[in-house]
Amino acid sequence: MENERMIYIMQESDITEAVDIWVEQYGRYCRSSEAFPPNWLKETRGIASFLHKKVSDGTTIVAKQDGRLLGYLAYDEFPFNGEKSVFCPTIAHAVVDEYKEEVYLSLYQHASQKWVDRNIFNHMWTVFYNDDRLMRILFDLGFGSYLIDAFARGDDRMIVDPGYTVNRANLQDVEIVYGLAEESREYYRSAPLFLRRDCYSRDDIKGMIQDSNVFIARIAGEPIGFINVSVSQSDNIIDLSTSNSGLIDGMGAYIKPESRNKGIGKALLKCVFDYCRENGIDGIHVDFETANLFANRFWRRYFDPMLLSLRRTINKNINDR
Numbered sequence: 176m177e178n179e180r181m182i183y184i185m186q187e188s189d190i191t192e193a194v195d196i197w198v199e200q201y202g203r204y205c206r207s208s209e210a211f212p213p214n215w216l217k218e219t220r221g222i223a224s225f226l227h228k229k230v231s232d233g234t235t236i237v238a239k240q241d242g243r244l245l246g247y248l249a250y251d252e253f254p255f256n257g258e259k260s261v262f263c264p265t266i267a268h269a270v271v272d273e274y275k276e277e278v279y280l281s282l283y284q285h286a287s288q289k290w291v292d293r294n295i296f297n298h299m300w301t302v303f304y305n306d307d308r309l310m311r312i313l314f315d316l317g318f319g320s321y322l323i324d325a326f327a328r329g330d331d332r333m334i335v336d337p338g339y340t341v342n343r344a345n346l347q348d349v350e351i352v353y354g355l356a357e358e359s360r361e362y363y364r365s366a367p368l369f370l371r372r373d374c375y376s377r378d379d380i381k382g383m384i385q386d387s388n389v390f391i392a393r394i395a396g397e398p399i400g401f402i403n404v405s406v407s408q409s410d411n412i413i414d415l416s417t418s419n420s421g422l423i424d425g426m427g428a429y430i431k432p433e434s435r436n437k438g439i440g441k442a443l444l445k446c447v448f449d450y451c452r453e454n455g456i457d458g459i460h461v462d463f464e465t466a467n468l469f470a471n472r473f474w475r476r477y478f479d480p481m482l483l484s485l486r487r488t489i490n491k492n493i494n495d496r
């Protein structure tokens with residue numbers, strides 16, 4: 176007779192099997208686009224060391240049957256916008272395909288009871304964007320989409336309207352970029368996005384102009400928007416970008432409301448693609464909230480979504496007696 180499937184705390188001896196399941200999962204869901212970094216199929220040191228750390232924290236559970244590892248779930252705990260939260264990035268979970276639904280459900284059931292018992296009501300989980308089966312499970316559990324991580328290789332055939340000038344910012348442009356960045360915070364705060372973004376100081380902006388690349392778009396000499404791209408120095412096990420990728424992550428991109436939908440974002444993006452191509456950077460990463468209506472439309476034209484982060488908020492009175 177088959178033994179029952181059981182949940183245990185992960186041990187060091189489970190790590191090799193867990194990494195194999197994760198790599199198989201990455202291969203299954205991330206072969207569809209040339210823009211997705213292939214390195215993660217071969218370079219498993221990052222995920223293995225993440226799991227070693229999680230084993231020593233005791234924050235990873237596994238599902239096993241007849242001694243075989245069927246899947247695992249790990250999590251990080253952190254305050255998200257001031258609220259106690261747990262976060263399961265893509266490297267923090269994987270399940271064999273044949274038992275996918277039931278094993279994911281039992282892992283979440285086991286882990287989430289412990290989180291809620293400790294008053295952690297905000298659950299965040301990142302999945303591969305093409306993993307429809309897991310997305311359906313999470314949707315039924317009450318998760319909704321929050322953030323997309325997307326990748327592009329750059330397009331060298333973009334044609335842009337010559338009515339705008341785009342230049343790389345220098346230190347004399349600090350005040351212009353600061354003004355636009357402050358204005359962008361109001362955009363992020365408003366409906367339907369409601370996102371609180373940190374304030375950049377003039378020194379932060381000076382640093383970005385010097386150490387990364389800020390491009391400013393102008394119409395008739397008037398600054399109307401910017402884009403910021405930096406170059407990564409290491410692999411990132413959370414968003415799965417790799418070393419020497421372009422990152423449109425810091426201040427991102429912002430165009431004044433009256434100048435949107437006129438091809439200026441495209442002109443700024445062309446500068447990023449040109450810069451990356453000229454500097455031997457062939458992968459570019461961006462992330463954006465799905466509730467950001469402009470971003471959600473714009474980036475999808477040029478980037479392929481690889482990861483989707485979902486969020487579930489548990490009723491706050493659940494532990495009241």
Ligand SMILES: CC(C)(COP(=O)(O)OP(=O)(O)OC[C@H]1O[C@@H](n2cnc3c(N)ncnc32)[C@H](O)[C@@H]1OP(=O)(O)O)[C@@H](O)C(=O)NCCC(=O)NCCS
Pocket residue numbers: 336362427428429430431434435436437438439440441442462463464467469470472473476
């Ligand atoms: C996201 C953002 C940077 C995009 O820049 P943009 O200048 O509005 O983008 P573009 O004009 O190049 O492209 C947007 C649309 O305009 C269309 N467009 C492009 N050139 C056009 C032109 N000459 N005339 C009319 N429409 C045009 C594009 O086809 C596109 O439409 P589609 O999405 O239906 O295909 C900008 O809208 C913005 O700053 N939004 C607020 C801040 C923000 O969300 N930043 C991103 C954070 S991650």
